[in-house]
Amino acid sequence: MRTPNPTARKSSLTRFQQRTRRIRHVKGARHLTQLAVAVLIVVAAVRHQVEQDSGAASVDALCPFGAMETLLTWLTSGALITKIHPSNLVLGLAVLVATLLVGNAFCGWICPFGAVQDALTWVRGKLHLPALPVPRGLDRVLRWGRFVVLAVILYFSYTTATLWFADYDPYVALFGLHWLFEPDNSTIWIGLSILAAVVAASLLVERAWCRYLCPLGGVLSVLGRFSLFRIRRAPTTCTDCSLCDKACPVGIEPSKAAPMVSPDCIGCMDCVTTCPVRGALAVDAPVLLGTPIRLGSGSEAEKR
Numbered sequence: 306m307r308t309p310n311p312t313a314r315k316s317s318l319t320r321f322q323q324r325t326r327r328i329r330h331v332k333g334a335r336h337l338t339q340l341a342v343a344v345l346i347v348v349a350a351v352r353h354q355v356e357q358d359s360g361a362a363s364v365d366a367l368c369p370f371g372a373m374e375t376l377l378t379w380l381t382s383g384a385l386i387t388k389i390h391p392s393n394l395v396l397g398l399a400v401l402v403a404t405l406l407v408g409n410a411f412c413g414w415i416c417p418f419g420a421v422q423d424a425l426t427w428v429r430g431k432l433h434l435p436a437l438p439v440p441r442g443l444d445r446v447l448r449w450g451r452f453v454v455l456a457v458i459l460y461f462s463y464t465t466a467t468l469w470f471a472d473y474d475p476y477v478a479l480f481g482l483h484w485l486f487e488p489d490n491s492t493i494w495i496g497l498s499i500l501a502a503v504v505a506a507s508l509l510v511e512r513a514w515c516r517y518l519c520p521l522g523g524v525l526s527v528l529g530r531f532s533l534f535r536i537r538r539a540p541t542t543c544t545d546c547s548l549c550d551k552a553c554p555v556g557i558e559p560s561k562a563a564p565m566v567s568p569d570c571i572g573c574m575d576c577v578t579t580c581p582v583r584g585a586l587a588v589d590a591p592v593l594l595g596t597p598i599r600l601g602s603g604s605e606a607e608k609r
């Protein structure tokens with residue numbers, strides 16, 4: 306009996322089939338990673354709630370943003386934020402190093418709150434709800450919202466020497482599971498109300514929280530400018546078909562990248578896998594290598 310030749314089978318696929326398969330594989334890997342992290346966070350939250358004396362980390366301690374609040378308070382006042390957990394600082398450092406290497410992939414592949422927003426986009430699709438278009442100029446202005454939120458949080462964390470944002474953070478409101486274990490706690494309603502608003506906004510605008518309000522996303526977008534690997538567009542190869550723009554979950558226009566995509570990119574790779582032209586979009590390490598590393602931007606069969 307003859308063994309099927311995978312190469313022959315691959316070349317018999319149409320360009321469209323190859324692209325669809327590529328998109329499915331990368332999206333699948335990303336969503337699996339997001340799901341695994343979200344499950345870990347939920348398990349940690351349950352342990353923290355059930356085994357109160359075990360010292361299990363709370364979800365605040367499992368958010369790398371807490372590390373920033375801690376560091377600022379420590380640098381400016383010499384005091385450490387109360388109830389801080391070492392994992393918070395370790396995570397913060399790990400995310401910092403990862404961002405300097407591969408850009409803001411934390412938001413696209415790891416953050417469980419990003420995963421929730423991706424799930425809301427999926428729900429919107431299932432409900433056939435139209436996405437709310439945000440004009441480019443307004444989008445640019447609204448993105449500054451992340452830095453306004455960041456400034457407010459850092460100010461109050463510094464002046465109160467607490468994880469001030471925890472009561473307002475929609476991530477904590479959802480994954481902290483206080484709504485399940487302490488429904489009588491009156492303070493949880495602030496976070497839950499903000500969470501409800503974010504859910505509503507994310508049903509209308511894909512990843513609305515990440516784009517306009519997330520303070521960690523703001524910090525990572527600044528650091529992302531210096532990352533080793535970034536997505537690069539080859540203007541001479543690109544056909545300006547705009548398929549990549551339609552694929553981008555955070556409203557970036559990779560088709561206009563000149564040549565690096567915006568540092569607001571969350572590294573989801575949807576544009577690279579969607580692009581039908583080989584080499585038009587690629588992950589590049591401009592500083593060290595000078596040559597792009599081809600990761601899924603068109604197959605040989607699609608080469609023009």
Ligand code: SF4
Nearest residue numbers: 553570571573574576
């Ligand atoms: S630019 Fe590409 S990789 Fe970055 S967020 Fe948009 S689709 Fe994802």
Ligand code: SF4
Nearest residue numbers: 543544546547549580
């Ligand atoms: S999908 Fe590819 S070819 Fe089309 S505009 Fe984007 S980078 Fe250019």
